[in-house]
Amino acid sequence: xxxxxxxxxxxxxxxxxxxxxxxxxxxxxxxxxxxxxxxxxxxxxxxxxxxxxxxxxxxxxxxxxxxxxxxxxxxxxxxxxxxxxxxxxxxxxxxxxxxxxxxxxxxxxxxxxxxxxxxxxxxxxxxxxxxxxxxxxxxxxxxxxxxxxxxxxxxxxxxxxxxxxxxxxxxxxxxxxxxxxxxxxxxxxxxxxxxxxxxxxxxxxxxxxxxxxxxxxxxxxxxxxxxxxxxxxxxxxxxxxxxxxxxxxxxxxxxxxxxxxxxxxxxxxxxxxxxxxxxxxxxxxxxxxxxxxxxxxxxxxxxxxxxxxxxxxxxxxxxxxxxxxxxxxxxxxxxxxxxxxxxxxxxxxxxxxxxxxxxxxxxxxxxxxxxxxxxxxxxxxxxxxxxxxxxxxxxxxxxxxxxxxxxxxxxxxxxxxxxxxxxxxxxxxxxxxxxxxxxxxxxxxxxxxxxxxxxxxxxxxxxxxxxxxxxxxxxxxxxxxxxxxxxxxxxxxxxxxxxx
Numbered sequence: 001x002x003x004x005x006x007x008x009x010x011x012x013x014x015x016x017x018x019x020x021x022x023x024x025x026x027x028x029x030x031x032x033x034x035x036x037x038x039x040x041x042x043x044x045x046x047x048x049x050x051x052x053x054x055x056x057x058x059x060x061x062x063x064x065x066x067x068x069x070x071x072x073x074x075x076x077x078x079x080x081x082x083x084x085x086x087x088x089x090x091x092x093x094x095x096x097x098x099x100x101x102x103x104x105x106x107x108x109x110x111x112x113x114x115x116x117x118x119x120x121x122x123x124x125x126x127x128x129x130x131x132x133x134x135x136x137x138x139x140x141x142x143x144x145x146x147x148x149x150x151x152x153x154x155x156x157x158x159x160x161x162x163x164x165x166x167x168x169x170x171x172x173x174x175x176x177x178x179x180x181x182x183x184x185x186x187x188x189x190x191x192x193x194x195x196x197x198x199x200x201x202x203x204x205x206x207x208x209x210x211x212x213x214x215x216x217x218x219x220x221x222x223x224x225x226x227x228x229x230x231x232x233x234x235x236x237x238x239x240x241x242x243x244x245x246x247x248x249x250x251x252x253x254x255x256x257x258x259x260x261x262x263x264x265x266x267x268x269x270x271x272x273x274x275x276x277x278x279x280x281x282x283x284x285x286x287x288x289x290x291x292x293x294x295x296x297x298x299x300x301x302x303x304x305x306x307x308x309x310x311x312x313x314x315x316x317x318x319x320x321x322x323x324x325x326x327x328x329x330x331x332x333x334x335x336x337x338x339x340x341x342x343x344x345x346x347x348x349x350x351x352x353x354x355x356x357x358x359x360x361x362x363x364x365x366x367x368x369x370x371x372x373x374x375x376x377x378x379x380x381x382x383x384x385x386x387x388x389x390x391x392x393x394x395x396x397x398x399x400x401x402x403x404x405x406x407x408x409x410x411x412x413x414x415x416x417x418x419x420x421x422x423x424x425x426x427x428x429x430x431x432x433x434x435x436x437x438x439x440x441x442x443x444x445x446x447x448x449x450x451x452x453x454x455x456x457x458x459x460x461x462x463x464x465x466x467x468x469x470x471x472x473x474x475x476x477x478x479x480x481x482x483x484x485x486x487x488x489x490x491x492x493x494x495x496x497x498x499x500x
Contacts, residue, residue: 008033010040017044022052029056029072035065042068046075054081061091066118069095070125077129085135092126092141095119096148120150127153131160139164143172146188151181158184162191170197177207178226182235185211213238215245224253228260231273239273247280254281258289261299272298279305287311295322297329304333312337316345319361327357335364343370350380351399355406358384388414397424404430404446409439416442420449423456425463432466435473435494447474447496455499471498 008031016024025048028041042060045053053075060072073091076084096119127145130138138160145157158176161169169191176188189211199205206223209215210230218227223245230242246253260266260274275293278286279302287306291314293299300318303311311333318330331349334342342364349361362384372378379396382388383403391400396418403415416434419427427449434446451474453459454467475498 008037010036013037013040013044016041017048020048020050022048022050026053026056029060035063035068038063038068039065039071042071042075046071046078049079051079051081054079054083058084058087061087066122069122073122073125073129077125077132080133082133082135085130085133085137088126088130088133089138089141092123092130092145095123095126120148120153123148123150123153124156127157127160131156131163134164136164136166139166139168143169146172146176151179151184154179154181155184155187158187158191162187162194165195167195170195173197174204174207177204177211178229180229180232182211182230182233182238185230186213210242213241215241218245219248222249222252224249224256227253228256228270228274231260231277232267232270239269243273243277243280246277250281251283254278254283254285257281258286261286261289261293268296271296275299275302278302282306284308290314294318295326295330297322297325300326300329300333304329304336307337309337309339312339312341316342319345319349324354324356327352327354328360331357331360331364335360335367338368340368343368346370347377347380350377350384351402353402353405355384355403355408355411383415386411386414388418391418397422397426401427401430404434409437409442412437412439412442413445416445416449420445420452423453423458425453425459428453428463428466432470435470440494443494444496447494450474451496451498474498 008028013025013028016028022045025041025045029038029045031037031041038060042057045057057072057075057079060068061076063069063072069091073088076088123145127142130142142157142161142164146154146161148154148157154176158173161173173188173192173195174197177185177192179185179188185207189208192208199208201221203225206218206221207226209217209221210223210226217223227242227246227249231239233239233242246257257274257278261271261278266274271293275290275296275298278290279298282305284306287303287308287310290299290303290306291311294303294314295318300315300322303315315330315334315337318326319334322330327349331346334346346361346365346368347370350358350365352358352361358380362381365381372381376396376398379391380399382391383396383399400415400419400422403411404419406412406415412434416431419431431446431450431453435443435450437443437446450467450470454464459467474494474496476494
């Protein structure tokens, strides 16, 4: 058993708890040998529920270590003695300005739960405790906690206010229905239920139906503003449900959604949700706003859903200048539009540095009815669609060289092989560079390609010399034998034969 100091350890605390030794547990909350002993003692006193523990637990609210303060607050809530209310309120205010204290050793996998600045965990325990004790003196500090910067504090403060049953909490809880976090919204709604509050047909009711995820009622009453607000929610399921409800509301939601898209204060997640929803509604009034919102990927997707020919030009702009996700979405949208003006820019996108973009461009060209021929564009198409045999047949040297830089080894390896089959001298330098690829399969494919080119008889002397200069890298293999059952050879050596 690991010891914590000279005289007492956590195992001793367990024994004291088993024996209901309140006196020694009270003393253990002041033990200076190790903070974990004090934490365990506070926890044990809470489980035993003896009011004789209130005084030492109140003292423990000022402990330098946050786990001890948290355990003390939770224990006071479990005991439920009203004498703890004012000290807990004072402790809540102190935690709001708490700057640390001693650093508790890390015992949690998540870094957010360790270190000096964990007052939010103590605040959460305090608001829960105030709700358990049930004294209405706590209403004001709990209402203030609804504005805490941590969602868990806000959510449990709402829950506590519901337990207190005081009508003064109604208006603050109604305001909390619009909180940015789904957990807070849900607990506020539950608290209002406990306070016998009933939604009417106004904005508060709309926020309530969103908070309780009753999407059909949201559609029925046209809860547009609160639905738009939760397009920024962390929960993807909530965002999707809200977008679906807005799409069902339809044309009435278009102008507010456009407003959200144009609002500089809307977050990127909220903008994406608004753009996606506008695309699902399909109202042409959204086109200008969506075009202005580019290069957001969701805006590009939405433009494709609008099926308006005016969307081609802004989508081509994103295809050339957007980020990766925007370029992919633009290519997909251009395929959906079915406008042949998109063919030329999509052909250019077949040589995009990113494989995802090349694949999306090829798929869009399929939708537009374009067919690859024995041209450089056709060669790029076959590379983009990973038809390596066809790429080799049309001598797709430049697209294959680009594919050697792809993020996926499953693309780089066959590209190297196809370049060896073609045997074009332009591939010597990039294949030589690929000998140092992080994936040994790619390095071996590049080595075999260079050997095949050297043996083909199609290279001039200077080109053959360039390949021959790589011979040591191509053929190197660590020949250190196995020793005592352990294979010490370098598994990353290329080891491809180079016959002359």
